[in-house]
Amino acid sequence: MRAVEVPEAGAEFELVERELPDPGPEAVRVAVDACGICHSDAFVKEGSYPGVSYPRVPGHEVAGRVDAVGDRVEGWSEGDRVGAGWHGGHCFECEPCRRGDFQGCENAGITGLTFDGGYAEYATIPAAALAAIPESLDAVDAAPLLCAGITTFNALRNTGAGPGDLVAVQGIGGLGHLGVQYAHRMGFETVAVSRSSDKRDLAKELGADHFLDASETDPAERLQELGGARVVLGTAPSAPAIEAVAGGLGRDGELVAVGVPGREVSVDVQGLVGNRASVGGWGSGHARDSQDTMEFSALRDVTPEVETYDLADAGEAYDRMMANEARFRAVLEP
Amino acid sequence: MRAVEVPEAGAEFELVERELPDPGPEAVRVAVDACGICHSDAFVKEGSYPGVSYPRVPGHEVAGRVDAVGDRVEGWSEGDRVGAGWHGGHCFECEPCRRGDFQGCENAGITGLTFDGGYAEYATIPAAALAAIPESLDAVDAAPLLCAGITTFNALRNTGAGPGDLVAVQGIGGLGHLGVQYAHRMGFETVAVSRSSDKRDLAKELGADHFLDASETDPAERLQELGGARVVLGTAPSAPAIEAVAGGLGRDGELVAVGVPGREVSVDVQGLVGNRASVGGWGSGHARDSQDTMEFSALRDVTPEVETYDLADAGEAYDRMMANEARFRAVLEP
Amino acid sequence: MRAVEVPEAGAEFELVERELPDPGPEAVRVAVDACGICHSDAFVKEGSYPGVSYPRVPGHEVAGRVDAVGDRVEGWSEGDRVGAGWHGGHCFECEPCRRGDFQGCENAGITGLTFDGGYAEYATIPAAALAAIPESLDAVDAAPLLCAGITTFNALRNTGAGPGDLVAVQGIGGLGHLGVQYAHRMGFETVAVSRSSDKRDLAKELGADHFLDASETDPAERLQELGGARVVLGTAPSAPAIEAVAGGLGRDGELVAVGVPGREVSVDVQGLVGNRASVGGWGSGHARDSQDTMEFSALRDVTPEVETYDLADAGEAYDRMMANEARFRAVLEP
Amino acid sequence: MRAVEVPEAGAEFELVERELPDPGPEAVRVAVDACGICHSDAFVKEGSYPGVSYPRVPGHEVAGRVDAVGDRVEGWSEGDRVGAGWHGGHCFECEPCRRGDFQGCENAGITGLTFDGGYAEYATIPAAALAAIPESLDAVDAAPLLCAGITTFNALRNTGAGPGDLVAVQGIGGLGHLGVQYAHRMGFETVAVSRSSDKRDLAKELGADHFLDASETDPAERLQELGGARVVLGTAPSAPAIEAVAGGLGRDGELVAVGVPGREVSVDVQGLVGNRASVGGWGSGHARDSQDTMEFSALRDVTPEVETYDLADAGEAYDRMMANEARFRAVLEP
Ligand SMILES: [Zn+2]
Ligand SMILES: [Zn+2]
Ligand SMILES: [Zn+2]
Ligand SMILES: [Zn+2]
Ligand SMILES: [Zn+2]
Ligand SMILES: [Zn+2]
Ligand SMILES: [Zn+2]
Ligand SMILES: [Zn+2]
DSSP states (O other), X not given: OEEEEBOSXXXXXXXXXXXXXXXXXTEEEEEEEEEEOOTTHHHHHHTOSTTOOSSBOOOSOEEEEEEEEOTTOOSOOTTOEEEEOSBOOOOSOSHHHHTTOGGGOTTOOBBTTTBOOSSBSEEEXXXXXXXXXXXXXXXXXXXXXXXXXHHHHHHHHTSSOOTTOEEEEEOOSTTHHHHHHHHHHTTOEEEEEESOGGGHHHHHHHTOSEEEETTTSOHHHHHHHTTOEEEEEEXXXXXXXXXXXXXXXXXXXXXXXXXXXXXXXXXXXXXXHHHTOEEEEOOXXXXXXXXXXXXXXXXXXXXXXXXXXXXXXXXXXXHHHHTTOSSSEEEEOO | OEEEEBOSTTOOOEEEEOOOOOOOTTEEEEEEEEEEOOTTHHHHHHTOSTTOOSSBOOOSOEEEEEEEEOTTOOSOOTTOEEEEOSBOOOOSOSHHHHTTOGGGOTTOOBBTTTBOOSSBSEEEEEGGGOEEOOTTSOHHHHHHIIIIIHHHHHHHHTSSOOTTOEEEEEOOSTTHHHHHHHHHHTTOEEEEEESOGGGHHHHHHHTOXXXXXXXXXXXXXXXXXXTXXXXXXXXXXXXXXXXXXXXXXXXXXXXXXXXXXXXXXXXXXHHHHHHTOEEEEOOOOOHHHHHHHHHHXXXXXXXXXXXXXXXXXXXXXXXXXXXXXXXXXXXXXX | OEXXXXXXXXXXXXXXXXXXXXXXXXXXXXXXXXXXXOTTHHHHHHTOSTTOOSSBOOOSOEEEEEEEEOTTOOSOOTTOXXXXXXXXXXXXXXHHXXXXXXXXXXXXXXXXXXXXXXXXXXEEEEGXXXXXXXTTSOHHHHHHIIIIIHHHHHHHHTSSXXXXXXXXXXXXXXXXXXXXXXXXXXXXXXXXXXXXXXXXXXXXXXXXXXXXXXXXXXXXXXXXXXXXXXEEEEOSOOHHHXXXXXXXXXXXXXXXXXXXXXXXXXXXXXXXXXXXXXXXXXXXXXXXXXXXXXXXXXXXXXXXXXXXXXXXXXXXXXXXXXXXXXXXXXXXXX | OEEEEBOSTTOOOEEEEOOOOOOOTTEEEEEEEEEEOOTTHHHHHHTOSTTOOSSBOOOSXXXXXXXXXXXXXXXXXXXXXXXXXXXXXXXXXXXXXHTTOGGGOTTOOBBTTTBOOSSBSEEEEEGGGOEEOOTTSOHHHHHHIIIIIHXXXXXXXXXXXXXXXXXXXXXXXXXXXXXXXHHHHTTOEEEEEESOGGGHHHHXXXXXXXXXXXXXXXXXXXXXXXXXXXXXXXXXXXHHHHHHHHTTEEEEEEEEEXXXXXXXXXXOHHHHHHHTOEEEEOOOOOHHHHHHHHHHHHHTTOOOOEEEEOGGGHHHHHHHHHTTOSSSEEEEOO
């Protein structure tokens, strides 16, 4: 099979020919139909995550079909349409797992990082990492939902925000353009916050009730004028961007960062005390959360905007993504 | 009547003789039996809060008896034992008030700051700021519950922590020595965190299941060894103290600061994302919250440790509090 | 002014001429533009609610404009577009009020029942009962939102259901046709349950993802096939209807009745224990809840279907509503 | 090994000699130190639960030591002190399991019902059903916590009640005498409700703040006088008992039945609507919930009152339990 691997930390992608992998007893082999490219693939490419062994095939937005089923796997059959995201399975036995908090598994695998991922024609995925893809969802559309989608959907639905509450999505890129769609369809009064004024029309089309151009106005001030945000979803992995918008929280406001900035974030505790507000984080979710994300997306027509690429062009696609030029998610079609 | 006033921002306290105040139509006059001295009295003493007019009688931990009742006041009668805290009444008409969020009232009074407080024989208190004192509670014990008590009780009960969860109280002083008692009596596995090793025995007596000496060990590391804190209640108004303990949060951990530090706090967002954790704040509560605090304290024998002083010694008492020498709350008995 | 009054319990409506009422110090006079007719108006018409004095002008879905303002009222001015629902103001001083739970006020007024309501050209409404009507909302559309709307909106948003969860609305009438719209726009997988197969198309148009014809299939069984309902909103005031659908609850399922049936409801506790499920009730909300309802409806285009009538035809309109012939809400335009 | 089995549905217990069982790859063999007798053992004894095969060893309050470990089991070693309750393991693969809701597993085993339980010297238990017993807890005290304990602890901690809220425990028997202890230690204002006036003193010792003799007063009325219950924990499997106390719910009140009555329960929906209240159920919990229960019990000195019996006297012990004569839990010591 064809696969794109990172030969060693910091090296360029290489398109190679590999043996078809064997799924082992508790995994399945997936014939990959599409795999999204995520900013976190840089962990593998640059070797900035502890413990990655090389060569490694990246890719944690994997959408495909079950091609072979491990001996002890129940519930999945050849031909099932399945996806896998960052959460690459869990151990069932650590403390978080015993509580059903698979997202917190202390021995969790990471797709395309602790094992080979979706930049390939086939990938073997632990059964615990599989999410069923709804029939009406194309693989190319499903792929980005498995990381960019679940991260924003799951973060938003686990806040305290309710219908009609003011919810801001900061950053309108791979994550944010999905976040705006989810926020709208969950019934929030949705605010898109971006430094690119040319995204105004698109944001409105995606479902934003308001657009704040953070390059021209103070987004915190503007959010306060709108009544103060119940939730700010921080999708940009940028400390200054988070700091610029934190002051826009209203009563019981929650800033939920899903992008990890390169440095610590400075927080004004007095403002938090005054509003019973908080600054926190959220990281994707487990396999059933991915499935929920796709089911909701199919139910309410949430669709990513994608550019598609052949495996051979993975490097070009990755570079566009890193340069914030992809509109809005680059997806490989092996 | 005798009263202790701050003649102007930055000046010393003065014991003066004043006319008995008239409550007006929507307030009551309270004969003060006890008034706690709080760190926030420094706002009045030093003029560091916007908009205080002088001379001003401080004191927002007021416990006494209703002495006269305004014309339009219902529900309170002469002789009723009542208290008042930082929340000095609300307007019923602003947005938060219309939602029943009196704590967030945009026109809220502040006892002993926007109007004269409890460093006096009598104080006039808006009816909306009154809390009934349970019969079994002495005024001297009730007073500190009206700010130090409600702040810790209300913050803790509004977290997501449940019985058996690991809850750390950082700082064992005026607030923290009550926080430990509340945490224990709410069923939390209670951790006292302090830089003073000599508070170990006391912390255990108050109900701490664990004592972490933050001057000798890394409290964040130790909390992780205990499983990670579901909640850290930050009572010390110190940014380094908050930063030192934030890393001790476990799954869904909430750091709730009730003391406002002098500078912004640096937060490691990656850690928050990994644990779905957050850093937030909480500020006391409204009059019924104060009453809940006192009722719970009476029900479960939560008692502040106090030093009592005559009005004439307010300056000495205040100085001991500011120097962290009061053990643990200085209370005036007018 | 013209008004329609019930002269005594059980009597016919009478169109009468009355003096323009004076609002008093804590109320406003509202020029009524529209007033919905609700099933609960029968309490006044038939005298089946304790303590109604006659003659009484019914009507608790009042939409209009402020015409005169009481002396002590703040926050409302002549010309403001306002509405009032069942919640006819609160006392601010009882236990629930002190907790901000105005909906539970022990001294609450009821519009059109403890004081004259909206079947008239003018009505005096306590300031605490007023909700602002969004600019984009017509009075005729706003009126039904003030009881049928708030009841379903507020019940749904206060359940534990989240985006993508299966939510059934039982009964597609005055309340239910709004409930389906809200459920869809809150992001629920929405099931309309009705005994009238001819409502299928309409239910789908309103936003139902599924339609269950309860006259042909067992709705509980069908809900279980769909995975089990997270929430069932029971809008029909019918014990058999509630009993028929309760078995459709899934894990953590909540049946929330907003219509009060004429007899007690039989509940299978074993089923509840097995699913951690519950059967409960919900009753409208306070003034700010009404405003939330209207704001959400304006934001997401929730519109009642109405038939409009002149004051003179109140009796006819009422009869159609009682016979379940109104489609779906009869509204008077005084 | 010695074991007590039910030879067939409806037959008497028989003490028999059996081969030492083999745990299989995903289970452990437990040397039983103590096993509580629960009312639900009657399902096995009388054959009133679908699908029990005979002979069957009952007992789902099993406390002991790991004696042999299956090949694929991780996290448990010989000698570990462990317990198992009603929840006899889960499949990890059904819909509830994929969401981490092991309690709702569609393929869950039931200890002492779908496989042999703790009325024996040894029992084989699926690893997924194991809970670690805290060091300070005796086996005899641990056993009743594994069904009577977890049921009440887990039900109470999953309600919306907070510190100081009024919580009633209806029925002071095997479950209720633990429920009262938990309610007190969670900080609730605790009401014991019983038809046996001779339990007043004991209830107070266990931590009840109030005792309502339901044979002399109307418990619903008395609860309303105390302010209305936030939670009523219904432990008696009796429809009339549940109906008698449901009217005692206050604002947002939750009646949580953990005992399943023999017939349906009649519910006054109007009362529920008026208070936003509900009637629901709760059924024990999974293995980690059991461990939480024991850890909390060890931390806060919750101790069951037990009568101990030899295996040979299982019949006598069972009869006393069924006759409500056990005080309060009969425990076998194999
Ligand atoms: Zn990703
Ligand atoms: Zn794990
Ligand atoms: Zn206000
Ligand atoms: Zn204070
Ligand atoms: Zn009231
Ligand atoms: Zn109505
Ligand atoms: Zn049992
Ligand atoms: Zn299962």
